[in-house]
Structures are given as structure tokens and as C-alpha cells.
Amino acid sequence: MYRFCWLLLAAICGTTVASAQTTSPSATTTPVYTYVEQMPVFPGGQEALLRTLGETIYYPTEALQQHLEGRIFVQFVVGVTGNVQDVHVSNTTIPVLDAAAVEAVQKLPAFSPGRQLGKPVPVAYTVPITFRIPSNVKEILAARAAPNTSVTPASSPLLFPGGPEALRTYLSNHPWPADYSSTLPSGTPALPQIVFVSFVVDTLGQVTQAMAVQPAEPVERRRSHQNPKVPAAPAALLLAAASHINAMPTWIPARKNGQKIPFPLTLPVYFGPTDSVATPLAYVDEMPVFKGDAIEGHYMAQRLRYPATALRSQTQGTVLTYFEVSEAGTIENIQTIKSASPDLDTEARRVVQMLPGYIPGRHNGKPARVFYVVPATFSIK
Template identity: 30%
Template sequence: MKISFYPSLLLPWLLPSLVLPCLLTSPQPVVAQTRPHQPPQSVYVNVPHMPELPTGGGLAALTAAVQRQVKYPVAAQRQGVQGTVTIAFTVLADGSLTDVYAQGLDYGCPEAATAALRGLPRLKPGRRQGQAVPVRMSLPVQFVLAGLPAEGRAEARATPSPAARQQQPVEPGDTSRVWPTADQMPRLPDGSGSYAVGALLQRTLVPAPDVQAGHIEGRVFVRFTVGTSGVVRDAVVVKPLSAGADAAALQTVARLPRFLPATHNGQPVAISLTVPLTFYGPNHTYNRAPGSQPVPPMPDVDAYLQQQVRVPAVVAAQQLSGLVGVGAVVMPDGQLDSLKVVRPLCAACDAELLRLVRGLPRYQPGRDEAGRAVAVRTYLEVRMPPNPPDSISRVYTYVEQMPQLPNAASISATIQELLGEPGGQAAPGQRRVFVSFTVGPHGGVYAVKLQKGVGGATDAAVLAAVQRLPRFVPGKQNGRPVAVSFTVPVVVK
């Protein structure tokens, strides 16, 4: 299985009880990208030959090597802290490490686990079809005090923020023990899972003055505890951005509603969570809208353009054949701006597509998590010469060559990555949402519909994730690109 990512859409996956919807990276300022359309970067999570030590031995040897390298922090030993730190990281095609993130415990344990991993020699990269490819992995690192069992010792807790403590008091009887994981993780009052927490935080994000002034953009990571009463407490910034953004992030977390608490063996327990809160400036242009994508004035805008195109005479004269692509920005008022030919064919072909795109009616603008209209990049293309009309207007359910995501990534797994949910089969406590959509002859997704849902914010989140799917490699029938409809299941908590 392979996952496709976009530079502005950090979709890290969910570590149990830990990070909510994203593959974590250092919170550097977000820089607006200038290229209207780029192919996604591909990172695998499972390949025939997984990364390993230069001496081999597979995952077991790699885990053991990290464990041998780890140095137990003195502060953690003095506090009696023990348990598991989970490290998530990407092994690039050259064997180097990137996007390293350690989560769990405190008092220097995550840093010690990271240092142990980085202290290893350069790894042998993962390989697929004979080629070295990037692979996302995770490893457990154990911290166990000599002579004491791991079970029953208190996990370390984040130092409470005074502001957070004042706004979110701990209720009487709430436990002080913080568990690393639980059978059932905390849920919002409507029963929504972990991915909905991140979406709620972004919708209710308190503005930061320095961000609103356009001075900085980026992410703040906040760790907090959901106690046995469901009340949020002990919020602290673990990866800062600026004083204003950090304070705004803590205020936003402090406003979270009472959760349905986590349970373990049927009993409520306190759980520590870490969430990213992303701050965008007023003039930010998104590659993919964090809320809802722009809606074109017709269901399949590529097919509409294809039907309207006037093929220049030079195409037949020089026997030209291929795609012409234009990148654009859908502005908050729905108008298209910043048009640029990014896939040229001939001067007359390029000019014809620009003419058609400039004549399009307004889009419904893309929106952020709070429902505000935002600027979003889009991509439009036509084929010169066009395919026969049947391949544009007819929608198939099965064709000789079915549509595929870039690099043949799994559709259901990619949707779940966009949700921040791990893929796989439905387990106890999990449900399935069935959603249908059509992939047009140019690979665009449209006609997204809910076929069978579970209700509430979960259904809306799944539909929004499908709308954020990247452009497909279109399906083909008799050698021609055609429209194909899908119905896929998505496992949600």
C-alpha cells in the first residue's frame, strides 16, 4: 500500500493515543508554493523489502539496535517514569531519515528515543520493483526501570499551562495517572473519532495577531490530557511557533468541550493527546483546501472544456497529439486568477485552453475548516485532438483499465490517510462509510455522494476527504480515457 501526500497537506497518520491527524514534521513557517500543479510525493508504508540495518536482520534487528542505543534520561528515572515511546519516521530512497517524531512519556524520553534512532548508521532503503523508495515506519522504544514492572507506574505528564489550568479545572476525583493508550480512545460528545478533534480545533482556532498581520505562518503542537471526567487539562505547547500563535493555540485547546473519556478494561482512564494547530496568514494560497474544495460551475469541468475546445489547424497539420494543462487559483470570490500554462503542446493549443478557462463562470470557492472562503490552486486540461464524444459523456462502472491514483495507491487507504485514520479492515468499535464518486476522463473526481453513512460529523469528514483526492490516472476503454464510477468503503472509528 502506498500513500500520496501534498506539500501543503501534511497528513501524518495517527499514532495510538497520540498525534491526531498528521505525519508530524518540525513546525517551520509554511511558505506559499508558487507552482500551480505538481505531482504528489509518494511514501510507502509497506513494500516487499522494508528498510533495515546495513547488516540486515529486518524490523526486529532495527528495533533491537535502537533499544541498545537508547540512554535512559536521569530526570525520567528520578520521576519513576517508564513505558513506551513510539518513533515515527521516513526512510528516504538514499537510506537517510526524515520526518522523525517521537511520542509518549516525558522527561526527555522522546528525545532519547530520537537520538538513539539517529545514532544508527545509514539504513538500507526499502525497495519495490527493484527500485529504492521512501517508506514510513514506526518503532516502539521501551523505558523500563530495573526491578520494577512497567504496568502500574505513572506515566509522565505535561507541565500544566497556567492559562489552561484556569480555564479547564480538573474535576474532583479525576485521576492523575496518564495512560499511554487505551481500548477506546477519547471521543467528542457526538461520538466522533480522533480525526474530528483536529478538525474542530481548526474550525474554532483563536486568531493570532502576528499571523493575521501576515508576519508568520506555521504549526503549533499542543499536548494535553483528557481526564477520566472527560475534561481537558494540563495543556502545554511542545513545538512552538511564536508567542502569539502559542497563546492562541492554548486558548483554542482550552475551549474544547467535555470528551467521552477513554476507557481501558471498561474503566475510564486519562489519556495524553498531541495535536497540531495550523495558522495560515490572510493571503495564503492552498494547494488543497483544508475544509472543502472549490466546486466548478459544471460537474466535470475538464469534460466541459473538452466539448467546447476548438482544435487549432496546426494540430492536424503537424499531427500533434497530447494534453494541454493550465494551472490557476480559485480566489475567495470564485473567480479564476493567476492562469499559467504548465503543460504546453503548441502555442495555438495553449492559447485555446487559456481562452476557454478565462470564459468559465465563477466557481464556488474553497473553504477552510471554519467555513471561510480561501484561495485554492486548481488544474485544468484538454486533449488535442479530443477523444470521441462517447468517452466524454458516458460513465462506466467497469473498464479494461480502471482509474488509479498516482503510483497505484489504494483508494480506501488514501481516503483514510486524508481523514487521519489508519487503514485496514474494520475492527470491533469501528464502522464503515460507503461513498460513491466518478473519475472523469481527465482524472478529476466529481459527483461525490454518500451511499451509507454513520451520521454526524463523520459522514461530512469522509465526503470532504474524497473531494481532496488527487487527480487520478483515468480509466480506459478501447484505449480511450473514459469516466468511471466507484463505490468504496472507508473504515472509521
């Protein structure tokens, strides 16, 4: 299936004003505002809204064959939860294009809702979508007409065979290595433990460079004046976790601009009994959408501050912080999984705590919990 970005898109909505204006609802319906003090905001802003629509909309084959063009005004309401509601066309002209435009808008993720007097309220919104026949329409129609043509997307995420649930199962309930159990005192049960492993999935889908996460080597710690507070797991578990990751089946490689690319990951291996159903997923059908004004990495980098104590002691290093995005989009279970020093660890954690939250991820049509591992590198130049 081909999707195209030849659409001319421009959102039409009121600018922020001091007093609200509403439509004329009946006595039994909730008023829908046209202007409010704080207008709805799409995740990533107006540019992201236009880009998302351009990537989502599908130019119907029938319209291409008949050289149908037109500008469709799609109206909808951003509800009090931010969800898109009541999507319809205001100027019905060409039914097949109307339907394509409405379908694209219905797929939009939730906005940050509009607010009036500090409370979320429903706000009317309109976007015009212009369909224009592309210059290579003959090639597009020929490709669609070929029933056995396999179309490879220009960009696609890294995928584990069987999906995220299969990946979670693979990582969960890993047996204790024999040489670890033998080191425990007689009668002492082995408590569940988690060991994180960083690795790269290459362009063939193979796992490479697998290394269990642990503090830097003593020589590096001395050179960088590190004083890590998160100890390494027992050596037997570090080795077993890395071996388990190395034994993974072949992944479906990530793609960017049509080219397969290597992709770095850090994943947990769970030793001992694990409630795999309650364990968060590494990825989902619809990943959480960050609510900040930049992508997560840039947002964090802009706010990261080098602690004065670490500067005085010339402490450097990379801190890895784990957190989960809940089914409600909140940030939970923040943990330092690779420590450099107490002050650097604290600063990395502070920046994660500052994240404004996410629009929740969804899997199989339902909100889903997803985990992230983010690095914060402190370097004195």
C-alpha cells in the first residue's frame, strides 16, 4: 500500500483569546468551544500535525484513475480527554476523497485538550486537506495493479519475531545458571533478579556487541573519578544474561529511508519467577507520544546540568536510567541501572522526573505499559 505526502495541509483554528466563544448547543449537550484561553495542542505542535496527516492519508485508487482532485475541509472536536471526536466533512464535494480525509483525521492520536478557566473543554477544530494528482500517477497505479508486488516501507522499526509479547516471554523467567545457584548458602532461595544487556541488532537482524550493563572497569572509574552506587550483578548472572541475548532469534531489521540500519538496544533479562503479563513491553503497535516541545533526547539534553560537585571532582561518565510509561501516560518506576556517581545519577534522574509525560502507547487496541532506557552522558571538555 502506498501513502503519499503531496497534500497541502494547514490547520485552521482560533488564536488564544481572553474570553471563550462557544457554538450554540442544545440544552442537553455539552457546549463545544471555538476559541478558548488555551487551545488544543497536537503532540509535537502544528508541524507534527501536518506531517502526521501527510504520512497517514491514502489517495484512493479510484480517485487517481479518474484524476479527481479537491480541497476537503474536515471538522472535528478535540474532547476533554484530547481524543478526536465527531469527525465530518463540512463541504462535501467528492465522496471518495471525503472518506479518505475523514479516515486520516480519525486516526490522529490524542491532543493536549483545550482549557478554559483552567478546566479541559471540548474545542472545535478544522483542517483543510488538498488532494493533487502527483506527476508519477501512472507508476503509482501500475504498482497498485500488480497483485504480487511487495512494497517495502521507507522507514520501519526494529521488530522481534512474534511481536513484543514474544520478546517479553523470551526475556522472562530465565533459569538460574548452575554456577550461580551453587554459590548460595544451603537453604537460601534465589530471589528474582534483573540484568540489563546492551547490544546492537545489525542490518541482517543479528545480535552483536552484547554486553551486560555494569559499572565501568576499575581503570576507567579511576580515570573518570567515578564512584558508582549501583553494584554489578554476580558475574554468573552477567555472563548468563549476555549469552541469552546473544542466542536471540533473528530480528526484522529497522529501516530508514529504505535502507536497513543497525539499531542499539538495552533490554532486561529476568532471572527467576516473573509475572510476564505484568511486565512492561519493550515496544507496542502505537508507541507512546512524548508531550514535550522536542523529541525526548533533545528535551533532556537541554535540561541536563552538570552538578557543581562533579565538576570540582572532575567526575565523568554515562548514567543509564530506566523508566516506564504507564497505561495512563505517566512516568513511573524510575531506576538507575548504570551508575557513575551519586551526583550524576541524581541529575539524570531529575531530568527524567521533569519529563511532561506521554500520550499512552496502545497495543492490540488497548493502552499498554512500555519501558525506556535513556543515557545521560557527562563529559568535561
